[in-house]
Amino acid sequence: MQSLLEQLKKSVSEALVSAFGTELTSSAPLVVPASNPKFGDYQSNVALSLPKKLKIAPRSIAEKIVENLKVDNFCETPTIAGPGFINFTIKPTYLATQLTTIQTDNRLGIEPVRSPQRIIVDYPSPNVAKEMHVGHLRSAIIGDCLARILEFVGHDVLRISHIGDWGTPFGMLIAYLKEAYPEALTTTEELNLGELSTFYRQAKKRFDEDENFREAARLSVVQLQAGDRETLLAWKIVCELSSRSYQKIYDLMGLSPEIEARGESFYNPFLPEIVTELEKLGLLEESDGAKCVFLEDFTNREGEPLPLIVQKSDGGYNYATTDLAAIRYRVNVDKVQQVIYPVGSEQRSHFAQIFQVGKRAGWITENHQFIHAYFGLVLGEDGTKLKTRSGEAIKLKELLDKAITLARKDLETRLQQEEREETEEFIDRVSQVVGISAVKYADLSQNRTSDYKFSYQKMLALQGNTAPYLLYAYVRVQGISRKGNIDFTKLTTDTQILLQEATEITLAKHILQLGEVITEVEKDLLPNRLCQYLFELSQKFNQFYDRCPILQADEPSRTSRLVLADLTARTIKLGLSLLGISVIERM
Template identity: 60%
Template sequence: MTSINEQLTKKFQEALVTSFGEDFQAIDPQVTTARDLRHGDYQANIALPLAKKLGKNPREIAQTIISNLAVDTICETPTIGGPGFINLKLKPNYLENKLKSLYQEQGLGIEKIPDSTQVIVDFSSPNIAKEMHVGHLRSTIIGDCIARTLEFLGYDVLRLNHVGDWGTQFGMLITYLKEVYPDALTQADALEIGDLVNFYKQAKKRFDEDTEFQQRAREAVVKLQSGEQESSQAWELLCDQSRREFQQIYDRLDVKLTERGESFYNPYLDDVITALDAEGILKKDQGAQCVFLEGFTNKSGDPLPLIVQKSDGGYNYATTDLAALRYRIKEDQAKRIIYVTDAGQSNHFAQVFQVANKANFLPDTVEVTHVPFGLVKGEDGKKLKTRSGETIKLKDLLNEAINYARKDLENRLQSEERKESEDFINNVAQTVGISAVKYADLSQNRSSDYIFSYDKMLALQGNTAPYMLYAYARIQSISREGNIDYENLGENIQIILKEDTEMELGKYLLQLSETIKEVEKTLLPNRLCDYLYELSKKFNRFYENCPVLKSEEPTKTSRLLLCDLTAKTLKLGLSLLGISVLERM
């Protein structure tokens, strides 16, 4: 189903051509939902930017556009506000028919893309031999939301987990374990992940302090890179141990990923250097192979080089990312590649993309985007850490959220004198706890830092997951109470919008398509969160002002349809955020 915004945009484009000629066909008429509903439901701001081009008063331009604007089946007569805004108010019967069509369509009337374009979303990306922490939470759930949204719209999405499974850290770890715990290098499950992390810390300390150990660790890296059997077997065991631990987290978060770590691209690194050299952009600087960048300078103001091969012949992250980019374009046939990492890597990706463009690795048909995100902070405004100063483990954070949700539920059950089974309590606590953590993160503008608070994220009021889940559960309780079978409400269903709150709810339900397309374009999950929060508020106002089960027909059926449409919209929207709904709370 074509969205209202798309319909109005097309009508305005036709009016621009009629008013001012074919040259105006490609101009964006700037149709948006109105900020102030007193002036209408939509507005077009095109008259203001056209004033200079046409040499006329914006209000005069707006009037000319209106005189050629064929929207009488959709809107009341358009009006002009302020310096030249064109305000549009939707007709009730248009809304009623649109909502009826929406209710009868699969997928809530959201149009899918015509062909399954290949998109890669690179996210999560923890390091082997380390535990996942709160920083990985942001990348994992933001990336998952973007992937879910694009998949829903019909894109063929490859979800890649670019884990850190290669490099010097393995030389350190293998060398250290040979000394203190050799069984870990030959026996599966000889170590818990916590032990592995502690051994890694001790290995790093030795590496920084002991030059002889450092040399042996570097030799171990060479053996590993050359495919020496004993080193390769040890590496596989260490990776498998971490992998199993990561999978437990992914299962709890309901996140699907295909692992393709740094090691996957090791065979393609030499080819990157060869290709850069063939393009004539490779320069030697202090023994290292580099590409000099535009717009990046050092402290002295000299052009900054991106090192792609170190003076000792080794490669780095930039080389791996260039190899990965080439593979994803050539082998995976990706047309859009999205990298979800912390904002601290913004310069790195800007440099890698610039080199890729210089080397002609990036065709015009491929779009690459870095999706940066800010820090998670504690309530003191500082980086979220444990009391001892350690980074908080993601596993512990999720456990704590579930415990908080469980205590809150048990307190409510006690105050309401409700009896529920242990299975019910466990399921609600698990769903609410995980959902609250996800939503608290996704509802922020991802580029900003945000303050982490269990109390705020688990509140039943405000912009939280429990508020949304409660709105959904409330609708399900209406159908249970009235013993409603939505499949058999009759063929000649009708939606009637009489009260202000049902009109507001109806209009807002029709904006889901525009919201999802906005997320597709901007890769900002908080736009969807804002929509769902506002929808929940509008539903609750409707529920308070408009009796449903006690209404007479045909009003009763109409309001039931609005309830069901709201529930379906909440369920779909929350699913794109990676959040499951609850029939009862």
């Protein structure tokens, strides 16, 4: 089903051509949702942009466009206002037909894209042996959301976690494992190495304090790269241990199970080829013993061109080399058209640099889009980087647990006030969904590109643009179904939908805008637009709910309103699922 916005754009474009000729075929119709509902539902600003080109006054242009517009099948007669805005109002009868169409559709009328692409979303990419912390929060939440949306609209999405499982720190970890848990290498039994973060901290401590240990660590790196059997085994043990640890967090967060771990070690065999290929292409230069590609438009402190080091003076490779190998592999082997990296904005220049080299090497062509979907920092309530009192990064697990605990406290208080009795199972389930949803929604509802302040109190608030507010709107609809013994799936498809009250019409229009919003998010990769839409949908539903009795209404209003309520709930459910958030029937 074509969205109302698309239909209008098409109509305006056609009217432009029939009014002023084919030279306007490629002019954008400039149709957007109305800036103020009193003007209508949509507006076109195109007449204001053409006076110079056409040498006609904007209002006359608008008049000619309106004369040539053929929209009377779905729109009231367009009006011209102010300097030349063309305002459109959708006919309620048309809205009713559209709602009837989507009522039987699981996808709520949203068609898959015409040309699906293969797309990699690279998240959440933690580092082995380091516990996941707030820094991974946004990558996980945003990456998961973008992957879900792209997949929903029909793309072939690969979720690849580019785990930090190689490089210098591993020498330290392996040396520590050999020293502290030598039995790990000889037994097949599963070992309890304690908390991962403790393991890492102890290894780091030994590394910082003991010169001999540092030497052992360096040796381990060499052995690892040389493929020494025992060292590889130690490496594997550490990797598997952390893999289990972050799988627990993924499950708690409800991340897509399809995430494929493909760490830096995977690209290890290709690193020498990267260097030789760059050399063949004449992009490589040697500087202070390191092999570098000198970058265009990047300079160092002295204003000289900045190098991207692909092979260190000691012969080793670094993360830029691995990232380049990943780019090449993804293009040549995975055959992707698009790769999305949801990674912090502090790495903007790093990505700009590797993308530049990828392009100059000919791996990234005009048929590929490599996008750094960067995001801002998570700040504490004091506006500085979120950390514990002692200054360490907050563990992701602790952060999520705290949200769940606080959600549980809220729920228990309410149960007491309302003198409700609920099972322990119910309380567990609701606290978990509300707590996790609150954290995810608080993150996604912010513009991805800016920093935001993390506040449990605000994200768990029952009012405002929060997950609990949206979940409550959904729960209200389910309440109607329970109270009235209504099976929404059995509402007949020949139901006549009547849109009479202002709140009914407003709600209907909003339900039908989901497709426009998803198209936008697919393009801009800004999930906050979808959050904003769902928040407004919930507000409009609550207004409708307040204003229009449903179960007590006479037929045919009763059934019509039931359909409207059901469609609202299904829209919220679908929308939230695209954000990676699940719903509950009661709360």
